[in-house]
Amino acid sequence: MTTSAHDQRHRASDTPAPDVLVDVHRLSVRIRTPLGHVVHALNDVSFGLRPGRVLALVGESGSGKSVLAATILGLLPANAQVRGRIMLHDGGESIDLLRASETRLAAKVRGRRIGLVPQSASTHLTPVRTARSQLEEAVRALTPRGHRRFGASSRGQSLTITERVRELAGHVGLDPADLALYPHEMSGGMAQRVATALALAGDPRVVVADEPTAGLDRELVHLTVDLLRALASEGRTVLLITHDLGAAERVADDIAVMYAGRMLEFGPATQLLSDSWHDYTRGLLRALPAGGLVPIPGQPPSLTDLPPGCAFHRRCPGECSGDLALTWFGERAVACR
Numbered sequence: 001m002t003t004s005a006h007d008q009r010h011r012a013s014d015t016p017a018p019d020v021l022v023d024v025h026r027l028s029v030r031i032r033t034p035l036g037h038v039v040h041a042l043n044d045v046s047f048g049l050r051p052g053r054v055l056a057l058v059g060e061s062g063s064g065k066s067v068l069a070a071t072i073l074g075l076l077p078a079n080a081q082v083r084g085r086i087m088l089h090d091g092g093e094s095i096d097l098l099r100a101s102e103t104r105l106a107a108k109v110r111g112r113r114i115g116l117v118p119q120s121a122s123t124h125l126t127p128v129r130t131a132r133s134q135l136e137e138a139v140r141a142l143t144p145r146g147h148r149r150f151g152a153s154s155r156g157q158s159l160t161i162t163e164r165v166r167e168l169a170g171h172v173g174l175d176p177a178d179l180a181l182y183p184h185e186m187s188g189g190m191a192q193r194v195a196t197a198l199a200l201a202g203d204p205r206v207v208v209a210d211e212p213t214a215g216l217d218r219e220l221v222h223l224t225v226d227l228l229r230a231l232a233s234e235g236r237t238v239l240l241i242t243h244d245l246g247a248a249e250r251v252a253d254d255i256a257v258m259y260a261g262r263m264l265e266f267g268p269a270t271q272l273l274s275d276s277w278h279d280y281t282r283g284l285l286r287a288l289p290a291g292g293l294v295p296i297p298g299q300p301p302s303l304t305d306l307p308p309g310c311a312f313h314r315r316c317p318g319e320c321s322g323d324l325a326l327t328w329f330g331e332r333a334v335a336c337r
Contacts, residue, residue, distance in 0.1 A: 020089060021206055021237050022049040022072065022114075027084035029067055029261075031077065037304040041067040043261040045084075046326075049206060054229060054238040056248035056269070058284070059258035062300050065241040066119065068258075069210045072097060072239075073116055074105040088113060090205055111142045115199035117209040122191035125183040131194045132179035135165045135201065142202030168197040172227060189220035196227060206237045213247050225251045245284055249273055257281050260301055260311035262324065267332035277334040279318045310336060 029042040042064045049055060057065050070076050072086055074097060086097040090113050097109065110116070118124045126134055139161050159167065169179055172193040183191060192212060199207060209228055213221040221244065229251040232238045242248055248255055248269065255272045257265040257280060265278040276282045283296040298315040301307055307314065310324060318336075326333040 019050050020048040021051055022239075023085070023087045023089070024048070024068075024072075025085040025087075027068070027071065027086065028082070029064075029071055029076065030081045031067075032079050032081070033304070039303045040261050040306055041080075041303060042071070044325075045258075045261075045263050047256060047263070047266065049237040049239060051205065051235050051237050052232055053253040054232045054240055054251050056240045056242060056252035056255045057258060058242055058245055058248050058255060060243060060284075060300055062260070062303060063258040064261040064303075065243075065258055066210055067261075069116070069208050069239070069241055072208060073110055073114060074098075074100065074102065088206075111138070111199075111202040111204065113202075113204050114206040114208060115202065115204035117192075117196050117199045117207065117212050119211040119214060121195035121212070122183055122186065122188065124195060125186075125191060127183050130180055130182055131169075131174070131186070131197075132165060134194070135168060135179070135197055136161055138198050138201035139164045139168070164201075168200060171200065172197045173223070188216050189223060192216065192220070192224055193227070196224075200231075204236070206239070207231055208239045208241070210241045211243070212240070213242060213244050221247055222250065245273075245288060257284070260306060261303060262311065262335065263326060263333075264312070264335045265333065266326070271332065277332070278336060279316050280312050283315075 024045060024047050027042055027045045031039040031041055033039060045064075045068065047055070057068065059065055067076075071082065076082065082098055084098070088095045088097055088109065095104070095109065097105070100109070125131075143164070165179070166176065169176065174190070174193050174197065178186075178190060181190070186194065196209075196212075207228070212224050212228070216224060225240070225247045228238050228240060232253075240248065240252060252269040255267065255269045256263050257272075257278065259280050265272065265276065265281045272281065273285065276285060280296075285291045286294040287296060296315055301311050301314075310316070324335060326335050
């Protein structure tokens with residue numbers, strides 16, 4: 001994704017840019033708890049996802065990243081209130097993901113147009129079934145009228161379910177013998193690859209990966225994000241949700257920085273990481289080993305009790321402008337500069 005002045009105009013006019021697959025426009029999510037508190041999970045978030053690119057959504061826990069993934073897939077709890085718009089433009093069809101029925105989301109979107117690689121992959125696998133059994137079920141459910149080869153170069157060639165499962169496994173780096181394993185027999189990296197294969201079973205154009213590297217050692221982190229990069233290179237759109245700036249730096253084309261439900265900075269990855277504009281982004285980089293492992297002082301605010309104005313101002317070493325809105329400068333944007 002590259003967001004530019006052109007994108008600002010398309011959002012202002014409600015007309016999507018021609019190559020945007022998923023257009024998120026001024027999205028806000030409120031969730032009321034059983035005790036009557038209101039969680040301000042997302043606040044006025046806008047961005048677009050384009051084919052062939054990886055957008056990394058980064059930030060501390062509680063910044064709203066995973067809520068955003070759930071909102072895109074229509075998986076929010078019934079007590080959530082949503083404002084804004086999320087449009088999916090694919091195959092000549094536009095679907096309003098916030099207003100589509102559960103039946104339409106299940107039949108047209110989840111797995112088929114948007115695949116999810118879930119957080120803590122091993123806990124999302126069925127414990128009493130092998131990887132092969134789970135992949136066969138996914139292929140059967142998502143492609144009941146013929147099974148197409150993975151990748152644009154060979155689309156349209158029919159495969160049996162067994163052949164399709166073998167192809168998916170090979171695509172994510174699983175050996176044939178791995179398919180006979182149960183989840184408790186898998187390493188964390190292997191479970192992650194099985195979860196990725198399940199997300200690809202319906203050949204979606206959009207892949208949402210929610211903290212796919214959590215709990216993995218650095219070598220497995222690299223293998224996991226390199227696979228996501230390969231998916232984008234095939235023409236898919238990848239939304240990588242992560243707290244790991246190192247992983248984002250390795251594969252992302254663009255980075256969006258989230259804090260307390262708001263987007264604070266956005267830009268091409270190389271520019272944002274080498275010349276960060278927001279003090280929060282600078283703080284995240286200083287907290288990395290390469291930055292000296294300097295923690296950001298304080299704690300993020302409670303999403304049920306956000307302070308007035310900028311939610312970061314109590315932790316910010318700079319002078320706060322008080323401007324919450326993103327200001328665009330070509331391909332980059334920042335909430336306070």
